[in-house]
Amino acid sequence: MKKNIAIGFLGINLDNGKGAKRWERWRPSVDLCNQDDMHIDRFELIFDSKYMTIAEQVRADIKLVSPQTQVVFNEIDIDNPWDLGEVYEALFDFAALYHFDTDKENYLLHITTGTHVAQICLFLLNEAHYLPGKILQLSPPKRSKPGSSGAVSIIDLDLSKYDAIADRFERERKSDTAFLKSGIHTRNAKFNGLIDEIEHVAIRTKSPVLLSGPTGAGKSHLARRIYALKKRRRQIEGEFVEINCATLRGETAMSTLFGHKRGAYAGATKDRAGLLRAANNGMVFLDEVEELGLDEQAMILRALEEQKFYPVGSDVQVKSSFQLIAGTTVDLVHAVAEGKFREDLLARVNMWSYTLPGLSDRREDIEPNLNFELNKYSVANHRKMSFNKEARTAYLKFALSSEAKWTANFRDLAASITRLCTFADGSRIGIVSVEKEIARLKQSWRLSSDHDFEHILLSVMSQELLAHIDPFERPALANVIDMCRASQSLSQAGRRLYAVSRLGRKSTNDADRLKKYLAKFGLNWQAVNSNTALNSGQ
Numbered sequence: 001m002k003k004n005i006a007i008g009f010l011g012i013n014l015d016n017g018k019g020a021k022r023w024e025r026w027r028p029s030v031d032l033c034n035q036d037d038m039h040i041d042r043f044e045l046i047f048d049s050k051y052m053t054i055a056e057q058v059r060a061d062i063k064l065v066s067p068q069t070q071v072v073f074n075e076i077d078i079d080n081p082w083d084l085g086e087v088y089e090a091l092f093d094f095a096a097l098y099h100f101d102t103d104k105e106n107y108l109l110h111i112t113t114g115t116h117v118a119q120i121c122l123f124l125l126n127e128a129h130y131l132p133g134k135i136l137q138l139s140p141p142k143r144s145k146p147g148s149s150g151a152v153s154i155i156d157l158d159l160s161k162y163d164a165i166a167d168r169f170e171r172e173r174k175s176d177t178a179f180l181k182s183g184i185h186t187r188n189a190k191f192n193g194l195i196d197e198i199e200h201v202a203i204r205t206k207s208p209v210l211l212s213g214p215t216g217a218g219k220s221h222l223a224r225r226i227y228a229l230k231k232r233r234r235q236i237e238g239e240f241v242e243i244n245c246a247t248l249r250g251e252t253a254m255s256t257l258f259g260h261k262r263g264a265y266a267g268a269t270k271d272r273a274g275l276l277r278a279a280n281n282g283m284v285f286l287d288e289v290e291e292l293g294l295d296e297q298a299m300i301l302r303a304l305e306e307q308k309f310y311p312v313g314s315d316v317q318v319k320s321s322f323q324l325i326a327g328t329t330v331d332l333v334h335a336v337a338e339g340k341f342r343e344d345l346l347a348r349v350n351m352w353s354y355t356l357p358g359l360s361d362r363r364e365d366i367e368p369n370l371n372f373e374l375n376k377y378s379v380a381n382h383r384k385m386s387f388n389k390e391a392r393t394a395y396l397k398f399a400l401s402s403e404a405k406w407t408a409n410f411r412d413l414a415a416s417i418t419r420l421c422t423f424a425d426g427s428r429i430g431i432v433s434v435e436k437e438i439a440r441l442k443q444s445w446r447l448s449s450d451h452d453f454e455h456i457l458l459s460v461m462s463q464e465l466l467a468h469i470d471p472f473e474r475p476a477l478a479n480v481i482d483m484c485r486a487s488q489s490l491s492q493a494g495r496r497l498y499a500v501s502r503l504g505r506k507s508t509n510d511a512d513r514l515k516k517y518l519a520k521f522g523l524n525w526q527a528v529n530s531n532t533a534l535n536s537g538q
Contacts (some may be wrong), residue, residue: 001462002104002105002106003042003104003105003106004038004039004040004041004042004106004108005040005041005042005043005044005105005106005107005108005109005133006013006032006033006040006042006043006044006136007044007046007107007108007109007110007122007131007133008029008032008043008044008045008046008109008110008111008112008113008114008122008136009045009046009110009113009114009115009118010020010029010045010047010051010055010058010110010113010232011027011028011029011044011114011115012047012051012054012112012473014026014027014028014029014112014113014227015027015028015029015030015054015058015113015354016054016057017057017125018057021062022057026141026150027058027061027139027149028110028112028113028138028501029043029045029058029062029110029113030058030061030062030065030139030148032110032112032136032138032152033062033065033066034065034066035152038152038389039066039068040066040069040108041068041069041070042069042070042071042072043062043069043070043071043072044072044074045058045059045071045072045073045074045112045339046074046076046091046094046114047075047076048075048077048081049075049077049078050472052075054194055073058071059071071405072350074094076089076090076091077095078090081114081118082113082115083116083117083118084117084120084121087115087117087118087121088121088124088125089191091118091122091125091131092125092130093123095125095130095131097132100132102132102133106133106134107131107132107133108133108134108135108136108154109122109123109126109131109133109134109135109136110136110138110414111123111135111136111137112136112137112138115116122135123135124206132154132213132502134154135154135155136152136153136154136155137152137153138150138151138152138175139151139152139153144326148156148452153201154317157468168530171367175195176199176202176203176229177192177199177219177229179225179229179232179265180195180198180199180202180225180226181195181225182221182225182372183372184365184368184369184371184372185368186362186365186368186369187364187365188361188362188364189367189369190357191356191357191362191365194354194356196228197354198222198354199229201352201372202226202229202230203229203230203233203235205352207323207351207352208304208323208324208325208326208348208349208351208352209226209324209325209326209349209352209353209354210325210326210328210332210349210350210352210353210354211223211325211326211327211328211354211356212327212328212329212331212332212353212354212355212356213329213355213356213357213358214329214358214409215329215408215409215411216358216359216408216409216410216411216412217356217357217358217359217409217410218409218410219287219356220242220285220287220327220329220355221410222356223240223242223283223325223327224240224242224285226241226283226325227240227282227283227285230283230323235280235284236281236323237281237282238279238280238281238283238322239278239279239282239283240279240282240283240285241275241276241279241282241283241284241285241286242285242287242382243256243257243275243284243285243286243287244287244288244325245286245287245288245289245290245291246287246288246291246294248291248293248296249390251265253292253293253296254295254296255268255272255274255311255312256274256275256512257273257274257275257276257296257299257324257369258263258274258276258277258279258299258303258309258310258311258312259272259273259276259311259318260272260274260311260312260314261311261312261314261427264311264312264313265312265313268312268313268435271311271349271513272311274311276303276309276320277311277318277320278420279320279322280319280320280321280322281321281322282322282323283322283323283324283325283326283502284322284323284324284325285327286324286325286326286327286331287302287327288327288328288454289326289327289328289332289349290328290329290330290332290340290341293436294342297341297342297345298342300324301342301344301345301348303320304324304348305348307319307320307321308320312464324349326349332346332350333346333524354405358406358409359406359409359410359412360405360406360409361414363399363400364410366399366400369410370396370399370413370417373413373414373417373418374417374421377417377418378398378421381421383421383427384427385421385427385428385429386427386428386429387429387434388428388429388430388431388491390430390431391429391430391431391433391434391506392429394435395420395434395436395437395438397446398438399413402486403442404441404493405445407445412441416437418442419437419440420433420434420437423436430463431476434527435460453475453477453478453479454466454474454478454529456478456481456482457469457474457477457478459481460481460523460527460528461521461522462524465521477521478513480493480517480518481523481528483496483497484514484525484528484529485528485529489511489516490511490514490525491510491511493514494510494512494513494514495510497510497514498510498513498514
């Protein structure tokens, strides 16, 4: 049989007593060793050395009621027994030095005595497996049974034994991830895995989070959901403040963020608190954070690290404690290399970094998001909307095809569904409306690509090289680069680009044709997919 080993604090008040009358009192440490149905072989008694007299009395009385129980003194000096950090550290050191032999001994952590802080620390160390065993609580005897030793309750913190509790935790976790996704049953495995990790991080840390991804990928929406989740769990008290850094320009940028004193500059006719101060005990979402000036970046870094800053024109610091979520559409590592973003700020916000995929990379999520947007419109406008079967099939066929560019990602989809609902006769969206909307989307993407092709070309070559390419060649080359980046290999890109002309050729080598076309402009497959601009010397 294993031996029973009790570990507990000396009860300075409860265990104390002098003379014969002490036996009329309920003293938990003594009564624990006087149980009829449980024998304590060894009692590890923890106490501050200044209470040695009480400890000696308790050990002597335990010997009287249970001669076989060995009482071992463990002196721990604690200056403030109500300081959680100090008590936890002292007990942690005790656990680290103690030799536990779980094969031969059962350990019972006696939480009846000691301060509430000591009881909490014993509980935490047990739950973290630093102090093995079970929690033991002793209740005083009923008044109708004088002289009895009270009742013992044992709590086992092994949650694996409680399937109902474990199931509830799992349901709560799934509820949180569903909340972050606004209840949308997304199907993309990579995105679902990303949201699972963000859920863990969101509820366990106040560190900054960096959300990257193309425009319209949902960074702002996700930031709001993270805030709402923390608010729902009572982990955050203040407001959610969203700031589009691209709109901060000139001398008013500092004032908008950090506030100003009256008279700080021309036009500052009264004090201004600033958005960071408004977010005290809340959350700040800095969208397009790469647009911040270097001076503002330095101030943001200090505000994060010190939780205080100087308003413009003031020599008195103000305090603001907030969690930061930063959003960006660019590679901040490249921005650092170009001198546009501070390396120390990137290091601070890059601890938890997530890249949200665009809608084109999550086409399996188009249908559930379509349903979400339909329902959102229906609720907002008190008008239940749906597609007829033919219209829904046609819209989804187009939406899932390579023709659908979704350049603005979910913003494109949301706007498209809103237009379809607005122009629908009654509550049903028909095929005619869908055909018109598809034509409208194609036209808008065509106009957008006319403006974007130069941006694509500059991602693989310098402005000097671009100047030597005829204007009529530029859209075609940009389209080729775009197709290469959307393909898995040179051969696949070639088949897509030469899908028509290859039908009239007896022998085809699409990869070679594409390779030669790229070479005309000093490009190759690796250069196109590395996003590294060539300079005039290459």
